Each structure stands twice: as C-alpha cells, then as structure tokens.
Amino acid sequence: MNKNRLEAFSDGVIAIIITIMVLELKIPHNPTWQSYLDVYPIFISYALSFVLLGLYWSSHHHLFETVSKVNNKILWLNMLTLFCHSLIPFATASMGENSFASIPVAIYAAVLFIANVSYLILVNGLRSLHSSDSSFHKAYKGHKIIYTSMAVNASAAIVSLIGFPKTAFLLIALKAVMWFIPNHRIGSYKTGEDRTSK
Amino acid sequence: MNKNRLEAFSDGVIAIIITIMVLELKIPHNPTWQSYLDVYPIFISYALSFVLLGLYWSSHHHLFETVSKVNNKILWLNMLTLFCHSLIPFATASMGENSFASIPVAIYAAVLFIANVSYLILVNGLRSLHSSDSSFHKAYKGHKIIYTSMAVNASAAIVSLIGFPKTAFLLIALKAVMWFIPNHRIGSYKTGEDRTSK
Amino acid sequence: MNKNRLEAFSDGVIAIIITIMVLELKIPHNPTWQSYLDVYPIFISYALSFVLLGLYWSSHHHLFETVSKVNNKILWLNMLTLFCHSLIPFATASMGENSFASIPVAIYAAVLFIANVSYLILVNGLRSLHSSDSSFHKAYKGHKIIYTSMAVNASAAIVSLIGFPKTAFLLIALKAVMWFIPNHRIGSYKTGEDRTSK
Amino acid sequence: MNKNRLEAFSDGVIAIIITIMVLELKIPHNPTWQSYLDVYPIFISYALSFVLLGLYWSSHHHLFETVSKVNNKILWLNMLTLFCHSLIPFATASMGENSFASIPVAIYAAVLFIANVSYLILVNGLRSLHSSDSSFHKAYKGHKIIYTSMAVNASAAIVSLIGFPKTAFLLIALKAVMWFIPNHRIGSYKTGEDRTSK
Numbered sequence: 001m002n003k004n005r006l007e008a009f010s011d012g013v014i015a016i017i018i019t020i021m022v023l024e025l026k027i028p029h030n031p032t033w034q035s036y037l038d039v040y041p042i043f044i045s046y047a048l049s050f051v052l053l054g055l056y057w058s059s060h061h062h063l064f065e066t067v068s069k070v071n072n073k074i075l076w077l078n079m080l081t082l083f084c085h086s087l088i089p090f091a092t093a094s095m096g097e098n099s100f101a102s103i104p105v106a107i108y109a110a111v112l113f114i115a116n117v118s119y120l121i122l123v124n125g126l127r128s129l130h131s132s133d134s135s136f137h138k139a140y141k142g143h144k145i146i147y148t149s150m151a152v153n154a155s156a157a158i159v160s161l162i163g164f165p166k167t168a169f170l171l172i173a174l175k176a177v178m179w180f181i182p183n184h185r186i187g188s189y190k191t192g193e194d195r196t197s198k
Numbered sequence: 199m200n201k202n203r204l205e206a207f208s209d210g211v212i213a214i215i216i217t218i219m220v221l222e223l224k225i226p227h228n229p230t231w232q233s234y235l236d237v238y239p240i241f242i243s244y245a246l247s248f249v250l251l252g253l254y255w256s257s258h259h260h261l262f263e264t265v266s267k268v269n270n271k272i273l274w275l276n277m278l279t280l281f282c283h284s285l286i287p288f289a290t291a292s293m294g295e296n297s298f299a300s301i302p303v304a305i306y307a308a309v310l311f312i313a314n315v316s317y318l319i320l321v322n323g324l325r326s327l328h329s330s331d332s333s334f335h336k337a338y339k340g341h342k343i344i345y346t347s348m349a350v351n352a353s354a355a356i357v358s359l360i361g362f363p364k365t366a367f368l369l370i371a372l373k374a375v376m377w378f379i380p381n382h383r384i385g386s387y388k389t390g391e392d393r394t395s396k
Numbered sequence: 397m398n399k400n401r402l403e404a405f406s407d408g409v410i411a412i413i414i415t416i417m418v419l420e421l422k423i424p425h426n427p428t429w430q431s432y433l434d435v436y437p438i439f440i441s442y443a444l445s446f447v448l449l450g451l452y453w454s455s456h457h458h459l460f461e462t463v464s465k466v467n468n469k470i471l472w473l474n475m476l477t478l479f480c481h482s483l484i485p486f487a488t489a490s491m492g493e494n495s496f497a498s499i500p501v502a503i504y505a506a507v508l509f510i511a512n513v514s515y516l517i518l519v520n521g522l523r524s525l526h527s528s529d530s531s532f533h534k535a536y537k538g539h540k541i542i543y544t545s546m547a548v549n550a551s552a553a554i555v556s557l558i559g560f561p562k563t564a565f566l567l568i569a570l571k572a573v574m575w576f577i578p579n580h581r582i583g584s585y586k587t588g589e590d591r592t593s594k
Numbered sequence: 595m596n597k598n599r600l601e602a603f604s605d606g607v608i609a610i611i612i613t614i615m616v617l618e619l620k621i622p623h624n625p626t627w628q629s630y631l632d633v634y635p636i637f638i639s640y641a642l643s644f645v646l647l648g649l650y651w652s653s654h655h656h657l658f659e660t661v662s663k664v665n666n667k668i669l670w671l672n673m674l675t676l677f678c679h680s681l682i683p684f685a686t687a688s689m690g691e692n693s694f695a696s697i698p699v700a701i702y703a704a705v706l707f708i709a710n711v712s713y714l715i716l717v718n719g720l721r722s723l724h725s726s727d728s729s730f731h732k733a734y735k736g737h738k739i740i741y742t743s744m745a746v747n748a749s750a751a752i753v754s755l756i757g758f759p760k761t762a763f764l765l766i767a768l769k770a771v772m773w774f775i776p777n778h779r780i781g782s783y784k785t786g787e788d789r790t791s792k
Contacts, residue, residue, distance in 0.1 A: 005605065005655055011203065012609030015210035018284075020617060023218060025288045031299035036292075047281070054277045058270070061203055072652070079648045083641070086612075090619040094630075101625035209401065213408035216482075221416060223486040229497035234490075245479070252475045256468070259401055407599065411606035414680075419614060421684040427695035432688075443677070450673045454666075457599055 003070050006078060010060060013082045017089060018053045021046050024093035042096030045108075048169075049092040051176045052112065056085055056119070059145075066139040067126060074129065077122040084118040087111045095169075105165035109157035109172060116150045149175065201268050204276060208258060211280050215287060216251045219244050222291035240294030243306075246367075247290040249374045250310065254283055254317070257343075264337040265324060272327065275320040282316040285309045293367075303363035307355035307370060314348045347373065399466050402474060406456060409478045413485060414449045417442050420489035438492030441504075444565075445488040447572045448508065452481055452515070455541075462535040463522060470525065473518040480514040483507045491565075501561035505553035505568060512546045545571065597664050600672060604654060607676045611683060612647045615640050618687035636690030639702075642763075643686040645770045646706065650679055650713070653739075660733040661720060668723065671716040678712040681705045689763075699759035703751035703766060710744045743769065 025042055028035035060081075091111040095104040123146070130136040152175045160168035223240055226233035258279075289309040293302040321344070328334040350373040358366035421438055424431035456477075487507040491500040519542070526532040548571045556564035619636055622629035654675075685705040689698040717740070724730040746769045754762035 002659075005601065007203065008206070008602070009605050009609055009651065011207050012210055012606055013613055015207055016214055016610055016613040017616075019211055019214040019218065020613065022215075022284050022287055023221070023617070024621070025285075027222070027288065027292045027295050028302075029295060031292075031296040031301045033301060036301070036305060050277075050281050050284070054274070057207065058273055065200075075652055076648070079644075083644050086616050086644070087619075089616055090621065094621045094625075097621050097623060098625040103625045103627060103630070104622075107630060205401065206404070209405050210408055213405055214412055217409055217412040217416065220413075220482050220485055221419070223483075225420070225486065225490045225493050226500075227493060229490075229494040229499045231499060234499070234503060248475075248479050248482070252472070255405065256471055263398075403599065404602070407603050408606055411603055412610055415607055415610040415614065418611075418680050418683055419617070421681075423618070423684065423688045423691050424698075425691060427688075427692040427697045429697060432697070432701060446673075446677050446680070450670070453603065454669055461596075 003064065003067060006070055006075060007061075007064055010078060010082060011057070014053060014057045014060070014085070017086050018050060018057070021049055021089045021092055024089065024096065041099045042093065045092045045096035048173050048176060049088050052172075053085065053088060055176065055179060056081075056115070059119075063123065063126070063140070066134075066136045067130070068134065068136065069129065071129065074122070074125055077118075077125045081115065081118040081122050084111070084115040088115065100165045100169055102160055102163060102165045105160040105168050106157045109153045109160060109168060112172065113150055113153040113157065116146055116153060120146050120150075201262060201265060204268055204273060205259075205262055208276060208280060209255070212251060212255045212258070212283070215284050216248060216255070219247055219287045219290055222287065222294065239297045240291065243290045243294035246371050246374060247286050250370075251283065251286060253374065253377060254279075254313070257317075261321065261324070261338070264332075264334045265328070266332065266334065267327065269327065272320070272323055275316075275323045279313065279316040279320050282309070282313040286313065298363045298367055300358055300361060300363045303366050304355045304358040307351045307358060307366060310370065311348055311351040311355065314344055314351060318344050318348075399460065399463060402466055402471060403457075403460055406474060406478060407453070410449060410453045410456070410481070413482055414446060414453070417445055417485045417488055420485065420492065437495045438489065441488045441492035444569050444572060445484050448568075449481065449484060451572065451575060452477075452511070455515075459519065459522070459536070462530075462532045463526070464530065464532065465525065467525065470518070470521055473514075473521045477511065477514040477518050480507070480511040484511065496561045496565055498556055498559060498561045501564050502553045502556040505549045505556060505564060508568065509546055509549040509553065512542055512549060516542050516546075597658060597661060600664055600669060601655075601658055604672060604676060605651070608647060608651045608654070608679070611680055612644060612651070615643055615683045615686055618683065618690065635693045636687065639686045639690035642767050642770060643682050646766075647679065647682060649770065649773060650675075650709070653713075657717065657720070657734070660728075660730045661724070662728065662730065663723065665723065668716070668719055671712075671719045675709070675712040675716050678705070678709040682709065694759045694763055696754055696757060696759045699754040699762050700751045703747045703754060703762060706766065707744060707747040707751065710740055710747060714740050714744075 025039060025046065028039065088111060091104075091108040095108045098104045120143075123140070123143070126136065127140070152171055156168040156171045159165075159171065223237060223244065226237065286309060289302075289306040293306045296302045318341075321338070321341070324334065325338070350369055354366040354369045357363075357369065421435060421442065424435065484507060487500075487504040491504045494500045516539075519536070519539070522532065523536070548567055552564040552567045555561075555567065619633060619640065622633065682705060685698075685702040689702045692698045714737075717734070717737070720730065721734070746765055750762040750765045753759075753765065
C-alpha cells in the first residue's frame with residue numbers, strides 16, 4: 001500500500017512534468033507557415049524530453065514492480081529523482097528558446113546527467129534495502145543503462161561547451177532512439193512478458 | 199497491474215492536457231461585454247478540443263477494457279498517442295488566437311489527423327499482441343471510426359488550405375457532434391452495458 | 397471498474413482546475429506591503445472558487461458513492477459538468493483582475509449557474525439510469541441544494557448587472573459559507589457516517 | 595474507500611502544487627552563464643518549497659495510514675490544508691523574484707506558518723473523530739514536529755521583518771534539512787517499517 005501511494009504520487013508528478021512542457025510551445029500570433037516553422041527548436045526539444053521522461057516513467061515503473069518494501073529513505077530518494085526530473089521542462093524550454101546555443105544545451109545535458117545520478121542513488125537505496133536473494137535483486141539489471149546514459153549526457157555537455165551544441169543534442173537523441181531498436185541487448189526496461197518471450 | 203498503471207498514467211496525462219487548454223483563454227482586462235465576446239474564437243476552439251480529447255479518453259478507456267496484456271511496445275505506442283494528443287492545446291490555442299485563419303486551422307486538422315494515426319498504430323499493436331480469438335479481438339470494432347475521423351480531418355486540412363477555414367472547422371465539429379446522436383451505427387465507444395441493451 | 401475510472405479521471409480534472417487558479421495570483425515585482433495588498437481581489441476570488449470547486453468535488457464524490465452503474469451517456473454528462481466547471485478559473489481570474497466590476501462578476505455568477513445546470517443534468521441522467529427502488533434513489537436528496545444554488549447564482553448575476561457587483565459576490569460567498577454551518581438541514585454532501593450518526 | 599478517494603484527490607492536488615512551481619523558473623533569453631546564475635534565487639526558493647511540500651505529502655501520507663474513518667468535517671479540514679499549501683507556489687515565486695527581500699520572505703514564512711496551523715487543525719479533527727484507544731491515537735506522535743515548525747516559521751517571519759531576510763530563509767531551510775539527519779528523535783514521518791526496525 002505504501003508502495004502504491006508512492007507510485008501513484010510519482011506518476012502524478014511525472015504526468016504533470018511531461019505535460020506542462022507543452023505550455024512552452026509559443027503560440028504563433030502570425031498565421032504564416034514561417035511562424036510555425038520558427039517554433040521547431042522548441043518542438044524538437046519538447047519531443048526529445050517527452051521521450052526521455054517517458055523512459056524515466058517506464059524505468060521507474062519497472063523498478064518498482066519487483067520492489068517489496070519501501071521506507072522513509074526511499075520516499076526521499078524518490079522525491080530527489082522527481083525534483084531533478086522536474087528541472088527538465090526548464091532546461092528544455094531554455095534550450096529551445098535559445099535555438100540550441102552552446103550553454104543551454106550543455107545545461108540541458110547536465111540536468112539529464114544529474115537526473116541519472118539521482119536515479120542511480122534511488123536504485124542503490126532500493127538494492128541496500130532488499131536482501132541480495134530477493135526478487136528485486138534478481139530482476140534488476142539496469143545499471144548498465146544508467147551508466148551508458150550518464151556517459152552520453154556528460155559527453156554531450158562537454159561537446160556542447162567546446163562548440164558543437166547540435167552534435168551534443170543529436171548524441172542525446174541518438175541514445176534515446178537506441179532503446180527503440182528491437183533486440184538491443186541492454187534492455188532492462190522490458191516488461192516481464194518480453195523477458196519470458198526471449 | 200501493468201495495464202492499470204498504464205491506464206492511470208494515461209488518465210493523468212489526458213486530464214492535464216484537457217485542462218491546461220483553459221489557461222489559453224485570455225483574461226479580459228477591460229470589463230466590457232465586447233472584451234468577453236472577443237474571446238469567442240478561443241472559447242469555441244477550446245470547446246471542440248475538449249470534446250475531441252474527451253472522445254480520445256473515452257475510446258482509450260474502452261480500448262483497454264478488454265485488453266488482457268501489455269508489453270513494452272504497447273507502452274511506447276501509448277506514449278506516442280499521448281505525445282500526439284499533447285499537441286492539441288498548442289494547435290487549439292493558435293487556431294483561436296488567429297481567429298480561424300487558414301494555416302492555423304489546417305495545422306489543427308493535421309494534428310488531429312496525426313493523433314488519429316498514432317491511435318490506429320496503438321490499436322494495431324494491441325491487435326497483433328492478442329490472439330485472434332481473444333475477447334479483445336471480438337470486442338474491438340473501432341477501425342471504422344478511426345478511418346472516418348482520419349478522412350474528415352484530412353479533408354478539413356485541405357478545405358482550410360484552399361481558403362475555407364471556417365468550413366473546415368465546422369466539418370471537424372460536425373464529426374464530433376455525430377457521436378452524440380443516438381443510435382448512430384458506428385459506435386465502438388459504447389460501454390458494455392450499452393452494447394448488451396441493444 | 398468503469399465507474400472507478402470515471403471517478404479517477406474526474407478527480408484528476410477537478411484537482412487540476414482547482415490548482416491552476418493559483419497561477420493567476422500575480423507575483424508582485426515590488427517587495428512592498430501595498431503590492432501584496434493589491435492582489436487581494438484575485439486572492440478572495442480564488443478562495444471562493446476553491447470552496448465552490450471543493451463543494452463540487454465533494455458532492456460529485458457523494459453522488460457516485462451509491463451509483464451502481466454508468467454508461468456512455470453518463471460519461472458524457474460527466475464530461476459536460478467538467479467542461480462547465482473548467483470555465484471557473486477563467487471567470488475567477490477575470491473577476492479578480494477587474495476588481496469586482498459589474499460585468500465580470502455577472503459572468504462569474506453565470507458560469508456558476510451553468511455549472512449547476514450541468515450538474516443537475518448529470519444527476520437526472522443517473523436517476524433515470526437507476527430504478528426508483530435502487531440505493532441511489534434512496535440516498536440521493538441533493539436537488540434542493542442544486543435549486544438553491546441556481547437561484548442564488550442567477551440572482552447574483554442580476555444583482556451585479558443592476559450595479560451591485562460586490563453584493564452579488566457576497567451573496568455567492570454567503571451561500572458557500574452556509575454549508576459549513578453545523579446542522580443546516582439541506583446537507584446532501586454528508587458522508588454515510590454523518591448520516592447514520594443523526 | 596471514502597478515505598482512499600480523499601487521499602487520491604490530495605495526492606493529485608499536492609502533485610500539481612509541487613510541480614507548477616517549476617513554471618516560475620524564468621527561461622533565460624540570453625544564452626550566457628550569467629543569465630542562468632540570475633535564476634538562482636528562484637531556484638533555491640523552488641528547491642526549499644519542493645522539500646517542504648514533500649514533507650507535507652509524506653506527513654499527510656503517514657497521518658492517513660492509521661486513519662480508520664473520515665467524515666465531512668475531515669474532508670473540509672483537508673481542503674483547508676490543501677488551500678493553505680496551494681499558496682506556497684505564489685509565496686515561493688514572489689520570494690525568488692524579489693531576491694529574498696524582507697517583506698516577501700516574511701510572507702513566505704507566514705504562509706508556511708498558516709499551512710502548519712491548518713495541518714494542526716486537521717490532525718486535531720482526526721484525533722477527536724477517533725477514540726483515544728484507536729490505532730490512530732497510538733501511532734500519531736507528530737505534534738512536536740508541528741509545534742517546532744510553527745515556532746521556526748513564526749520566528750523567521752519576525753527575523754525577516756527586522757531586516758535579516760536571508761537569515762530567515764536559512765532558518766527555514768535548516769529546519770527542513772534537520773529531517774534528513776539520521777536518528778533525529780522527533781521523527782513521526784517514519785514508515786511502519788522504520789519504526790519496527792528500531
């Protein structure tokens with residue numbers, strides 16, 4: 001029950017985070033094609049963040065599936081991940097508004113990196129709470145993904161700062177798209193059904 | 199359980215999408231009747247989008263009623279429909295703000311068309327997941343509605359671009375109103391109760 | 397189950413409606429007492445609407461407690477009440493921003509009146525769905541409240557238009573406060589527990 | 595059941611309150627480090643309010659865990675706490691926007707104080723509803739925390755008004771951080787599991 005209310009609250013916060021980003025799409029006040037095209041940097045940024053927050057929700061969902069208990073520490077580590085992810089709309093909008101300038105893209109990548117770190121801390125909190133022969137320990141294999149994600153986001157921040165912000169953006173986008181390629185081997189986001197069918 | 203959290207998350211996102219549109223109703227800073235009347239294009243646009251998102255929620259609700267399993271692919275196809283529908287507030291506001299100008303209405307219709315396509319993909323994903331003799335296959339008869347919707351939205355986009363944006367808007371509104379006419383024959387949005395009583 | 401998802405979706409929408417009103421409280425950019433005092437018309441309007449939407453949620457909650465079935469018609473009558481209530485943030489903000497001018501207060505009262513009507517239609521829809529000896533019919537006694545509310549809101553609209561907007565506002569506020577007076581006799585909003593303890 | 599819908603509605607409102615604060619983070623329109631640094635007062639204010647609202651949610655969660663019944667009075671006392679906490683985004687944003695000026699910080703502290711009072715009233719309402727030998731009475735030991743919180747917030751308001759707003763802010767932040775120090779002795783926010791393991 002405890003766990004369920006934690007999941008429900010997280011779902012609520014993630015649903016709001018993912019949706020309020022759409023408020024940043026500036027309404028064109030000039031009914032021309034050009035004014036709609038001008039929105040594209042914000043639109044692409046929104047699309048990427050939607051996917052990344054979707055991955056966060058999905059992985060949060062699978063993480064808690066095999067969790068058998070939560071305590072106050074987990075509640076707050078979860079709050080920390082929600083806080084870090086709640087900065088994504090800000091980072092997304094400032095990246096889009098400034099048309100992928102160097103510093104905003106680096107800050108976007110840094111926010112994603114920090115969000116990864118917070119998620120890693122949550123995962124480790126859950127690991128130390130569950131005994132090593134629990135179903136949680138057996139089911140969880142997501143470290144590889146988090147480390148990959150952290151490496152990519154850190155690299156993207158650097159790549160952007162040395163002057164290639166669009167390459168940095170593409171790097172992050174590519175990493176996100178990778179999860180949709182069938183049969184990639186690092187998929188801890190899979191449902192039980194997927195796992196058994198392989 | 200999996201299915202339930204997917205439904206709950208979708209409900210949350212749809213509830214937010216449907217409600218944040220109201221933030222686009224510009225507050226009149228002049229307490230005259232005229233300044234309230236001036237809001238009418240945004241108001242009508244909001245009303246139509248509310249109904250269309252209500253139809254989406256309702257049909258999503260009925261779609262998942264007979265679903266017996268979901269996997270990661272369904273999770274992401276569902277995310278795709280949420281993403282496409284999350285563009286409706288933007289399209290709605292830009293249509294209202296620009297008083298039903300040609301391009302904004304066409305873009306509105308195009309967003310609705312894309313949302314239909316994403317929903318069709320989700321439905322087909324669920325169909326290929328369930329065996330052909332499952333209760334899902336037996337219960338689901340909604341293709342006709344989606345194809346009708348797609349045809350109307352595509353036509354509306356064209357009608358708007360050739361210079362009749364208000365006709366295009368009426369076309370979309372008429373299609374929406376049709377679902378409320380009793381005994382129309384293409385009703386897959388009905389509840390089980392309705393179905394048995396006929 | 398059907399009923400539960402309807403309730404959950406309604407709760408989500410009402411929670412968002414009630415909360416986004418707070419976004420209309422304009423942030424003072426001048427750190428003086430005066431600039432905070434200047435927010436008071438918006439603040440009072442917000443407080444009243446919060447109570448009224450709380451009453452709506454509470455009465456919606458009690459209405460559905462004894463409901464044993466819902467169908468597609470109920471789903472849409474429910475959507476209609478949500479739509480009408482979703483206009484309250486707009487009416488609230490415009491009343492506050494225009495410091496209780498005549499027309500905005502009348503429009504606020506009119507929106508509340510329309511919301512009452514939509515709720516009455518929902519109630520009647522539920523009544524005609526349930527047989528007259530169902531627990532729903534026995535438990536439901538809320539018509540008196542709705543009619544009272546409609547009368548007060550209609551009067552308030554007229555009182556505001558003939559030049560007494562602040563009196564109109566007080567009228568609506570008084571009606572809301574009445575529900576909090578213990579032992580008032582028209583309480584259909586009570587929980588089962590309250591009812592049995594009397 | 596009653597209790598569950600109350601919890602779910604509260605969770606929804608708290609999730610929205612905690613998340614819409616992020617909309618106040620002004621998007622820098624100038625892609626320089628300086629323009630990001632300029633956001634820091636709003637950012638720090640947001641971070642503190644996130645923690646405080648997290649504490650509210652967490653304590654609300656634990657409060658209702660042992661509650662066995664709710665009535666209409668509790669429903670409205672709960673609404674009152676939601677209303678008071680819904681003012682936090684406004685107080686937070688005005689404190690951040692005005693860079694910790696004296697009056698905005700005092701108002702922030704006052705809003706937190708009022709929120710504490712509303713929570714105390716809710717707790718006392720629940721206490722008088724439950725018999726003194728109920729599990730609710732046995733489990734609940736949170737008064738000390740509320741009184742501490744009230745004292746700190748009242749002091750902070752005064753400290754800010756006599757000219758030390760930043761000290762006032764630190765005072766509130768310190769109080770919040772205290773809950774995260776392991777083995778502090780006034781922890782009513784602990785889960786059942788924590789309690790038994792000590």
